[in-house]
Amino acid sequence: MTQEAERIDTDAAAPSASIAATKETLEDYTLRFAPRSYRKWSTRVVGISALGGIAYLADFAIGANIGISYGTTNALWGIAIFAVVIFATGFPLAYYAARYNIDLDLITRGAGFGYYGSVVTNVIFATFTFIFFALEGSIMAQGLKLGLGVPLWLGYAASTLIIFPLVIYGMKVLSTLQVWTTPLWLFLMVFPFAYLVISHPESVAQFFHYQGEHGSGATSFGSILLAAGVCLSLIAQIAEQIDYLRFMPPRTPANARSWWTWMVLAGPGWVIFGAIKQIIGLFLAVYLIANVADGATVANQPVHQFLEIYQNFMPGWLAMTLAVALVVISQIKINVTNAYSGSLAWTNSFTRVTKHYPGRLVFLGVNLVIALILMEANMFDFLNTILGFYANCGMAWVVVVASDIAINKYLLKISPKKPEFRRGMLYAINPVGFCSMLLAAGVSILAFFGGLGETLRPYSPLVAIVLGLVLPPIFAIATKGKYYLRRDHDGIDLPMYDDHGNPVDVHLLCHACGIEYERPDMVACETHDSHVCSLCLSTDKSAGCVLPAH
Structure with missing residues (x-):
């Protein structure tokens, strides 16, 4: 030797x-x-920790933006499509993560992509984390400016730097942070909305009759799909849920009910809470537009949405304090998850390509720097375009993996049912998932930018979903599954x-x-x-x- x-x-x-x-x-x-020796948390603690990561206020901004653009009816149908697609595609992924204790990158390797093929999807996911870190950081900076007069550029920096020390110790600190902050966050978010509905019942009618900023909110399938496309940019959120779910304890007859409950709630079930937040965000935006002077200029900013409601029933100084507190707590809860998951994704890709392991903390810093640059570039003003474009890539990846698990593994039995992620056991590239994702993402992006004609432009999300669903079984049958296991x-x-x-x-x-x-x-x-x-x-x-x- x-x-x-x-x-x-x-x-x-x-x-x-x-x-x-x-x-x-x-x-x-x-x-x-x-x-198993590290997974000492109960199903409840893991589930609550995972759900704590969806405390972001971006849903309020997304709901407001699509409602303002397309009207309430189109936005609600778009949100419904988003919820159904996310739940259906997220279920098999969440189950594999909780059952076999591996993250989505490791699942992706054995679900049609190969050892190196999933590097591309890891970059897609890392992109998701810094886009949404920047979005949440922008919302926090808006809150700091409104409440404390902090300049936006300084607020961007503060919202970035505060996250780094909280993410250093991973799940051990994050689980405690998420569990203890969730009750306060829920109260600050739910109470003002409930007050508004009860004390201003006319706001409900205003909400359902809202036609959008141009008054053209007639029900349109194209507008519904455009709204759904923006919402579906959140499809990669399942990967962040999985970064917690991989720490679920073993499933046994004694804990089976609790295991399934928290796996579903904290896995694909996150979309239920996300859809509710988007609807609330749209509701608050419509209220501001209809009832507050100059409300249209700030209707899509969550800090202003909650500030206006708080001011209805408490002194101005207390309303401002609570609004800023809600923004800060929400931003910390989600951005520790964005930073944590992004550091995992970058490290994973870098190590496989270079055969060198620099450590997760190096890429924690890299992810935060990229997010800060996006914030300073004022990406909040281009939110719909950024999220609509990204949705095509995220949907192609997640739907392809879900299709391989549900169809190729369980229905056709071509793909090995037990996941595999170790080097040497897998081929470098598996065309089943890798080529399916590239085709689905490429064609849907082409449609998104009008390359297939203006008629098909609104249907780019549908293109990504359909191609991501049908291509993996086609490739699996064509290759006879021989590229799954080396x-x-x-x-x-x-x-x-x-x-x-x-x-x-x-x-x-x-x-x-x-x-x-x-x-x-x-x-x-x-x-x-x-x-x-x-x-x-x-x-x-x-x-x-x-x-x-x-």
């Missing part, structure tokens, strides 16, 4: 067991299966799953970094009579430990 064959780039691993264990705690198993056995004669179908917690020693990891994270080493962990395989520049193809 040569020295080169034995050498593995162990930048990913610390030099001693104790340091490595500490690093994994900080890194939150960025590129790995989340081990190997059908990882060389370890120990079961991967227990009697309840959960990943086992048997620990094996990685010869490269000298640390023990659980069985699902390990593969037999080609050059040693031992095992190697998935991260050391990812950083093996010589590929000396990678098992050969069958």
Whole structure:
């Protein structure tokens, strides 16, 4: 055995067991299966933590924007389409994450994309995180300017810097933050809306009769789909939900009901709460336009929406305080998730491409810098265009993965039912998902910019959904599923799953970094009579430990 064959780039691993264990705690198993020994939270805590990540106020701005553009009726139908699509596509993804304790990138690898193919989708997801970080940061800066007179540029910087220390310790801190802030956030958001409906019942009629800023809000299928397209830019939110759901405890007969309840609520069920917030945002915008002087100029800004309602029943100073508090709490709750998930996505892609693991915190900084640049460029003013364009990419990815799981795995049984993510076990590129996503995204973006004619332009979301749904089974049948697995056995004669179908917690020693990891994270080493962990395989520049193809 040569020295080169034995050498593995162990930048990913610390030099001693104790340091490595500490690093994994900080890194939150960025590129790995989340081990049972780390998943000590209850289903309830994991579920509430995941739902805490949807506290963003962007939904209020999105609902207001599509309502102002297309009228209440078209906006409501668009929101309904958004909710149905998100729930249907999010369910199989959330189930796989909670059941097998892996994030959406690891799911994507084995669901038709291949080991390197999912790098593209990781970049799509990372883009989602900094777009929405910038959007939420802009809303917080608006609140700071209104309440404290802080200049916008300084508010952008403050809303960015406050997030960094909160995300350093990953799930351990985030779960506590989300659980403890959720009751206050719910009260600050729900109470003023309930007051408005009860004390101003005429606002309900105003809401349903609102025709949009140009008075052309007649029911139109094209306008409905344009509204849905903006909302569907949130489709990648399921990946952020999954970054929490991968820490669900094993499902057993004793906790099955609780496990399913929280998996559904915190997984695809997030869209129910998101749709409600969009409708409330539109409702508040219509109220401001109809009842407040110059209300139309600030109707799509959540801080002004809530400030005007608070001022109806409390002193001005208290109304301002609560409005700013709501904005700050909401921004922190969602942007810790945006920053956390973005750091995972960037790190994952960089490590696979370069075979070097810089650590999650490096890309936490990168993600925050990109978001700050977007905020300083005033992206809030171009919200509909940015989100409408992004929706085509996000929908293509998520729908393709959902199609592979639901159709290719369970219906056609061409794709392996158990997920696989480890290097050496997968082909570099699987055309089933990779080509399906590129075609679905490319054609829908072409339609979005009018390349297929103005008649088809409003239907670009539908193009992405339909192509993302039908192309994976077509490619799977055409290729006979031969590009899913490079190997059908990882060389370890120990079961991967227990009697309840959960990943086992048997620990094996990685010869490269000298640390023990659980069985699902390990593969037999080609050059040693031992095992190697998935991260050391990812950083093996010589590929000396990678098992050969069958």
